Each structure stands twice: as C-alpha cells, then as structure tokens.
Amino acid sequence: MKKTLAMAALTAFSLPVLAQNSVTLYGLIDEGLDYTNNTAAGKAYELQSGYAQGSRWGLKGSEELGRGLKALFQIESGFNVNNGKLGQGGLGFGRQAYVGLASERFGTVTLGRQYDSLVDYLAQTTANGNWGGYLFSHPYDNDNTDNTFRVNNTVKYTSPGFAGLQFGGTYSFSNDTNFANNRQYSLGAQYTNGGLLVAAAYLQANNPSASAGGAINNGGDENFVAKRLRVFGAGINYTFGATTLGFAYTNTGVDQPLSSGYVGAITPVAGATLSSLRFNNFEVNAKYQFTPAFYVGVAYTYTRASFNATSGQLHPVYHSAGLMADYNLSKRTDVYLQGAYQHAGGDRTGTVLDVAYVPGASAVSSTSNQFVLRAAIRHKF
Numbered sequence: 390m391k392k393t394l395a396m397a398a399l400t401a402f403s404l405p406v407l408a409q410n411s412v413t414l415y416g417l418i419d420e421g422l423d424y425t426n427n428t429a430a431g432k433a434y435e436l437q438s439g440y441a442q443g444s445r446w447g448l449k450g451s452e453e454l455g456r457g458l459k460a461l462f463q464i465e466s467g468f469n470v471n472n473g474k475l476g477q478g479g480l481g482f483g484r485q486a487y488v489g490l491a492s493e494r495f496g497t498v499t500l501g502r503q504y505d506s507l508v509d510y511l512a513q514t515t516a517n518g519n520w521g522g523y524l525f526s527h528p529y530d531n532d533n534t535d536n537t538f539r540v541n542n543t544v545k546y547t548s549p550g551f552a553g554l555q556f557g558g559t560y561s562f563s564n565d566t567n568f569a570n571n572r573q574y575s576l577g578a579q580y581t582n583g584g585l586l587v588a589a590a591y592l593q594a595n596n597p598s599a600s601a602g603g604a605i606n607n608g609g610d611e612n613f614v615a616k617r618l619r620v621f622g623a624g625i626n627y628t629f630g631a632t633t634l635g636f637a638y639t640n641t642g643v644d645q646p647l648s649s650g651y652v653g654a655i656t657p658v659a660g661a662t663l664s665s666l667r668f669n670n671f672e673v674n675a676k677y678q679f680t681p682a683f684y685v686g687v688a689y690t691y692t693r694a695s696f697n698a699t700s701g702q703l704h705p706v707y708h709s710a711g712l713m714a715d716y717n718l719s720k721r722t723d724v725y726l727q728g729a730y731q732h733a734g735g736d737r738t739g740t741v742l743d744v745a746y747v748p749g750a751s752a753v754s755s756t757s758n759q760f761v762l763r764a765a766i767r768h769k770f
Contacts, residue, residue, distance in 0.1 A: 410450070410451070410452050410453070411450055411451055412448060412449070412450035413448070413449050413450065414446070414447075414448055415446070415447055415448075415449070415769075415770065416445060416446035416447065416769070416770050417442055417443075417444060417445055417446075417767065417768070417769045417770070418438075418444050418470055418767070418768050418770075419438060419439045419440060419441055419442050419443070419444050419470075419765060419766075419767045420436065420437075420438050420444070420470045420471075420765060420766060420767075421436070421437060421440065421725075421763050421764055421765020421766065422434070422435070422436055422437075422763070422764050422765070423435045423436075423437045423440075423749070423750075423751070423761060423762070423763045424761065424762045424763075425747075425750045425751050425752075425759070425760070425761050426759065426760045426761075427745075427754045427755060427756060427758065427759050427760070428750065428751050428752035428753070428754065428755070429752050429753060429754075429755050430752065433750075433751040433752070435751055436471050437471070437749070437763070438468075438469045438470040438471055439467070439469070439470075439476070439523075440522050440523045440524060440727070440749055440763055440765065441520075441521070441522035441523070441713075441715075441725060441727070441765065441767060442522060442767065443467050443476065443484065444467065444468055444469065444470050444476075445465055445466060445467045445468065445476075445484050446465070446466055446468070447463060447464055447465030447466065447482075447484070447485070448462075448463070448464050448465075449461070449462065449463040449464075449465075450462055450463075451491075454490075457492055457493035457494055458490060458491070458492050458493075459490070459491050460488070460489070460490055460491075461488070461489055461490070461491055461497075461499070462487065462488040462489075463485050463486070463487055464482045464485065464486045465482060465484040465485040465486070466480075466481060466482050466483065466484060467483050467484045477539070477607050478606075478607045480607070482502070483502075483539070483607070484539065485501075485502060485503060485504070485539070486501045486502045487499040487500060487501030487502065487503050487543075487545075488500060488501060489501075489545075492549075493549065494549065495549070496546060496547055496548040496549050496557075497545075497546070497547040498544065498545070498546055499544075499545045499547075500543070500544055500545075501543065502539055502540070502541050502542075502543065503539065503540060503543045503545050503559065504536060504539060504540075505533065505539075505540050505559050505573065505575040505590075505592050506557060506558055506559060506575035506576055506577030506590045506591070506592060507532065507533050507534060507575060507577065507590045507592050507620060507622070508533065508534065508536045509547075509557065509577055509590075510556075510557070510577030510578060510579045510588045510589070510590045511534060511577060511588045511589065511590040511622050511623070511624055511637070511639070512534040512535070512536070513579075513586065513588065513624075513626070514586065514588050514624025514625060514626050514635050514636070514637045515527075515534045515624065515635070515637045515672055515674065515688075516635070516672065516674040516686060516688035516711065517530075517534060517535045517688075518534045518535060518536075519626075519635075519674075520676055520684070520686050520713070520715075521674075521686060521688060521711060521713055521727070522535070522727075523535060523748055523749040524711055524727050524729035524747060524748065524749045524761055524763060525688050525709075525711045525713075525727075525729060526748035526749070527639065527668070527670040527672070527690055527692060527709070527748075528668065528670075528692050528694075528707045528709065528731070528746065528748070529612055529613070529668075529746070529748065530612050530748055531612060531613070531620075531639075531641040531643075531668040531670070531692075532620045532622060532639040532640075532641050532668070532670060533592070533612060533620060534637075534639065535748070537607075537612045538597075538605050538607050538612065539607065540559060540561040540573050540575075540604050540605060541561060541564075541602075541603065541604055541605070541606065542561050542562040542563075542564050542602075542603070542604055543559050543560065543561040543562075543573075543604070544559065544560050544561075544562075545557065545558070545559045546558055546559075553580050553581045553582045554578065554579075554580050555578070555579050555580075556576075556577065556578035556579070557576075557577060557578075558574070558575060558576040558577065559573070559574060559575045560572075560573075560574045561573035561574065561603075561604030561605075562604065563595075563600065563603045563604060564600075564602045564603060565600050565602070565603060569595045569596070570595070570596050570599055570600055570603065571594075571595065571596045571597060571598065571599045571600045571603025571604050571605060571606070572594070572595050572596075572603065572604050573592065573593070573594040573595075573597070573604035573605060574592070574593055575590065575591060575592040575593070576590065576591050577589065577590035577591070578590075584627055584628035584629055584633075585625075585626075585627055586625065586626040586627070586628075587623075587624075587625050588623065588624050588625075589621075589622070589623040589624075590620075590621065590622060590623075591619075591620070591621040592618070592619070592620045592621070593617065593618070593619050593620075594617070594618040594619075595616075595617055596615075596616060596617070597613070597614060597615065597618050598614045599614075613643045613646065613666075614646070615643045615644055615645055615646045616644050616645030616646075617642075617643075617644040617645070618641075618642070618643055618644075619641070619642040619644075620639060620640070620641045620642075621639070621640055622637065622638050622639030622640060622670075623637070623638055624636060624637030624638065624672075625637075631677055631678040631679070632675065632676070632677050632678075633675065633676045633677075633678075634673075634674075634675050635672075635673070635674040635675070636671075636672065636673050636674075637670070637671075637672045637674075638669075638670065638671055638672075639668075639669075639670045640667070640668070640669055640670075641666075641667065641668040641670075642665065642666075642667050643665060643666040643667070644664075644665045645664065645665065646663055646665070646666060662698060662699045663696070663697070663698045664697050664698060664699065665695075665697045666694065666695065666696060666697070667694065667695040667697070668692055668693075668694050668695075669692065669693045669694075670690055670691075670692045671690065671691045671692075672688060672689070672690040672691075673688070673689055674686065674687065674688035674689075675687055675688075681717075682716060682717040683714075683715070683716045683717070684714075684715055685712070685713070685714045685715075686712070686713045686714075686715075687710075687711070687712050687713075688709075688710065688711045689708075689709070689710045689711075690707075690708075690709040690710075691706070691707075691708060692706065692707040692708075692709065693706050693735070694706070694707070694735075694742065696736070696738045696740075696742060703735075703736035703737070703738050704735050704736050705733060705734070705735045705736055705737075705738060705742045705743065706733075706734050706735035707731060707732070707733055707734075707745075708731065708732045708734070709729070709730070709731045709747070710729070710730050710731075711727065711728065711729040711730070712727070712728050713725060713726070713727045713728075714726050721768060721769045721770065722766070722767070722768045722769075723766070723767050724764075724765070724766050724767075725763075725764075725765055725766075725767065726762075726763070726764050726765075727761075727762070727763040727765075728760065728761070728762050728763075729747045729749075729760070729761045730747070730758075730759070730760045730761075731745040731746065731747045731758070731759050732745060732757060732758050733745045733746075733757040733758075734757060741753055743757070744756060744757060744759075745757055745758050745759035746759065747759050747760070747761045749761060749763075
C-alpha cells in the first residue's frame with residue numbers, strides 16, 4: 390500500500406515537470422534534376438540536393454524554468470541526398486548548433502554556431518532568402534543572404550517584439566591569441582505591420598577563414614576570403630491579397646582579398662595586385678499565390694562590381710533573373726520548377742568575373758551568359 394501511495398505521489402509531482410519539456414525531431418529533403426546550358430566543359434545534367442532549401446535534419450527543444458524563462462537548444466545537420474555526405478564542409482552539425490536562455494521580457498541569448506544578422510533579418514526581403522533559394526542568390530552569394538557561411542563561437546542576442554519591431558546582433562570570437570583574427574560581428578532589425586516588412590542589417594568579419602578555429606571557416610564553403618569583409622543592406626516586402634512585392638539593396642566590400650576561396654580565382658593580369666572588390670546588388674522580386682497550394686515567383690537583380698587593382702578600377706556588371714513555380718501536393722510535400730539566367734557585362738577584367746556564373750550551376754560558363762533549369766521535389770518531416 391505504501392509503495393502504491395508513493396508511486397502515486399511521485400507521478401503527481403512528475404507529470405507537470407515532464408509536460409514542460411519538449412524535444413522535436415525535424416528535417417527536410419530537397420532533391421531535383423538540374424540542367425546547365427553552358428559550363429567550361431559544355432552542357433551539364435545533374436541530380437542535385439538542397440537548392441530551394443538545404444536538405445537537413447535536426448533536433449530542437451526547450452525546458453520551462455519558470456517566471457517566463459526557458460532553456461533551449463538546436464542542432465541541425467546538412468547533407469547531400471545523392472551521396473550521403475555531410476554539408477558545410479563535412480561538419481556534423483554544420484547548419485546550426487547552439488544552446489541558450491530565452492526570456493519573455495528580456496529576449497533570447499544563444500551560444501554556438503549560428504546564423505548572422507544578414508540571414509536573420511535582411512534575407513527575408515530577397516527572393517533567395519525567402520522563397521527562391523540557391524539559384525536566385527546574388528553573384529557568388531556575395532552578401533551571404535543565402536547563408537553560404539555560418540558563424541562559429543557566436544554569442545547571439547534576439548530581442549522580444551516591440552509593437553512589430555525586433556532587433557538583435559551577433560559577436561563571434563576568434564578563439565585565437567590574436568583577438569581580432571577571424572572574428573565577426575553583426576547587427577540587424579526588422580519591422581512588421583500587417584503586410585509590411587522592413588529590414589536592415591550589417592556584418593563585419595576580420596580575416597575570415599584565416600584560422601581553423603575562428604568565426605568563419607566552413608571548409609571551403611565561405612564566399613570570400615579576405616583581410617576584411619563588410620556587408621550592409623536594407624529591404625522591404627509588402628503583401629496585399631495574393632501578391633507580395635519586394636525590393637532589397639546590399640553592399641559588399643571585400644578588402645585585401647587572399648589567395649583562396651572564390652577570390653583565389655580572381656587574379657589580376659600582368660602581375661597587378663587586387664586591393665579590393667565591391668558588389669552593389671539591387672533586387673526586385675514578386676510572388677503571386679494563385680491558390681493556397683500554388684504560387685509563382687519572379688526576381689531580377691542588377692549587380693555592379695568594382696574591381697580595384699594597382700592597374701586601375703574596373704566595373705563588371707551582372708544581370709540575374711529567375712522564375713519559379715511551386716505546387717504543394719500536401720502540407721509536407723511540394724514539387725517546383727525553377728529557371729535562372731545571368732549575363733555578365735561591363736568592363737573586362739581578364740578574370741573569372743568576366744563570365745557568367747549562376748550560383749548553384751555546376752561550373753562557371755565559358756561565355757558571358759549562363760542558364761540553369763531545375764525540376765525538384767521537396768519533403769518536410
């Protein structure tokens with residue numbers, strides 16, 4: 390009898406505690422067939438994984454601590470469906486890995502490998518960071534709105550909402566005796582009111598990928614390797630009825646590029662020294678929801694680059710356009726068709742900047758034009 394009473398008492402006290410804990414297993418698989426009309430070796434037909442969204446699986450959970458405070462965590466692994474390899478340079482949890490505390494009144498602080506403020510706030514105003522994905526990125530994903538890199542050793546703060554306004558920032562430690570060697574910091578804010586979304590963000594990274602244990606090092610997935618990387622921008626989306634219209638501007642400065650990453654292929658001719666690169670991206674995008682299950686989106690980006698070398702300053706330009714149609718077969722499964730086109734023009738630099746390269750294409754084009762077509766299926770679980 391005593392055992393029965395003891396078990397009943399233990400159950401009574403345990404159930405409320407257990408009810409305050411939650412762990413969720415989730416994931417997404419994005420797989421499709423890509424056709425690239427022009428690469429250095431000719432046409433390409435490929436099965437590719439993770440374009441509209443990166444294929445991934447993860448665990449996330451929280452524990453209520455009382456008084457509006459809770460502990461939380463998330464670990465997320467990217468992978469390639471075609472060969473089973475891990476994404477993000479082979480990292481076990483390369484997409485995200487963090488733990489932290491959240492307060493209803495004061496906001497959230499998390500520690501670990503995370504997204505920066507460009508991704509958290511500004512990317513949602515772009516086609517690639519919202520509904521389009523990889524093929525709709527700005528040239529070389531120069532502004533990281535398609536999260537080519539994540540940031541390690543990061544402390545992130547996210548505010549609670551204040552009448553539609555939310556803000557936050559990140560600081561990523563170098564974990565080096567040289568405090569500024571491969572560190573990162575970013576700030577961002579976003580305001581929503583009905584169908585209106587306005588956002589702005591700033592990021593600076595010092596010596597990204599200069600050390601293996603620093604803020605930015607994705608095993609070759611980073612977009613630029615340089616002495617200093619600075620990105621800032623702002624964007625706006627407005628939804629009325631079934632239509633969403635958007636505009637985004639970003640400015641990327643790559644100072645003293647180093648001989649690795651994408652920049653390693655951008656070598657000036659005749660022994661000149663490349664001192665800096667700059668990309669100004671102007672994007673307009675639109676999406677129309679024909680039915681709850683079917684939408685069509687379109688985007689155009691004009692990019693003006695500044696190629697600053699000891700031999701002078703040159704200005705390559707890029708015209709990038711994309712079209713996407715998506716149909717939901719169910720709440721968790723959809724099929725989509727995408728096409729992306731890029732034309733490279735402006736000044737000739739004598740480097741890879743002179744030819745087209747749609748982000749996600751199998752290789753750079755052999756000419757100033759390139760087109761990629763993708764038909765895919767996406768399943769969420």
